[in-house]
Amino acid sequence: MEANTRKLERIFDQTITYQVPLFQRPYVWTCEKNWEPLWEDIQTLLDKQLNGGRAHPHFLGAVVLEQVANPTGSIESRQVIDGQQRFTTLQLFLMAARDHAVAYEQTKYVERFSDLVTNRRSKIDHDDEVFKVWPTNSNREAFKVVHEAGSPDAVDKQITLRPDLRDGVNNIIDGYKFFYAQIGQWINGSFDDKEDIQALSEKSLDDRFDSLWQVVKDCLSDCCDRFWTRMMRLKSSLRR
Incomplete structure (x- = not known):
């Protein structure tokens, strides 16, 4: 077993796919219980970073990964034995950040x-390998729409064409929309503290995107416990 605290950038920046096993439950995180508390923590880090303070790393929790035997020609992959709710949520947050960078023509941050x-097309041989996280079956279509659409409006247009995504609650789509809305309000200053509003009014759009990137790069951490043996499959208490 290898246990390390890893920054979010290091976890997702490599050419890799984190596969959620088919036996795991679907994505079930919700606004009140999960997204709002996570956003409050992220916003605290963003505000400190934007104000020139030191934003201390935020520990997101333990993740258990299992190495997968990769066929020749495939990219590296890991099974997410524990922590798929966090991994999926972080991907939704990052997609929302990416899409805001596109909307504001922040080319550097788009990349x-x-x-x-997204794994670069030049590095993969199979279409599904483009995704850094590949959810369980019931979430894949919604995840693909969010990954590819580019904005909540574009997501809604796709949904109108997809009866399978129109019915009922879809936590993947709702989670993406939540983080897109929160990031957007933070970027335009809607969440700025009234006591600091004059100083913050001098901050440029570049300053805000740089703060967003610095928080992602340096302040969000996961503890990845990697179990390399098949024995982990027997530890059902860690599966969720």
């Missing part, structure tokens, strides 16, 4: 955020 959610 940086894209590298954390």
Whole structure:
């Protein structure tokens, strides 16, 4: 077993796919219980970073990964034995950040955020390998729409063409929309503290995107416990 604390950038920046096993439950995180508390922590880090303070690393929790035997020609892959809810949520957050960078024509940050959610086409041989995280079956179609659409409006247009995605609650799509809305309000200053509003008014759009990137790069961490043997398959208490 190898246990290390790894920064978010290091986890997702490499050419790799984290596969959620088919036996795991679907994505079930929700706004009140999960997304809002996570965003509050992220916003605290963003505000400190934007104000020139030191944003201390935020520990996101343990993740258990299992190495997968890769066929010749395939990219490196890991099975997410524990932590798929966090991994999926972080991908939704990063996709929302990427899409804001596109909307504001922040080319540098488009590339940086894209590298954390998409494996480069030149590096892969199979279409599904483009995704950094590949969810379980019931979430894949919604995840693909969010990954490829580019904005909440574009997601909604895709949904109108997809009866299978129109019915009921879809946590993947709702999670992406939540983080897109929160990031957008933070970028335009809607969340700025009134006491600091004059100083923050001098911050440029570049300053805000740089703060967003620095928090992702340096302040969000996961503890990845890697178990390399098949014995992990027997530890059902860690599966979720």
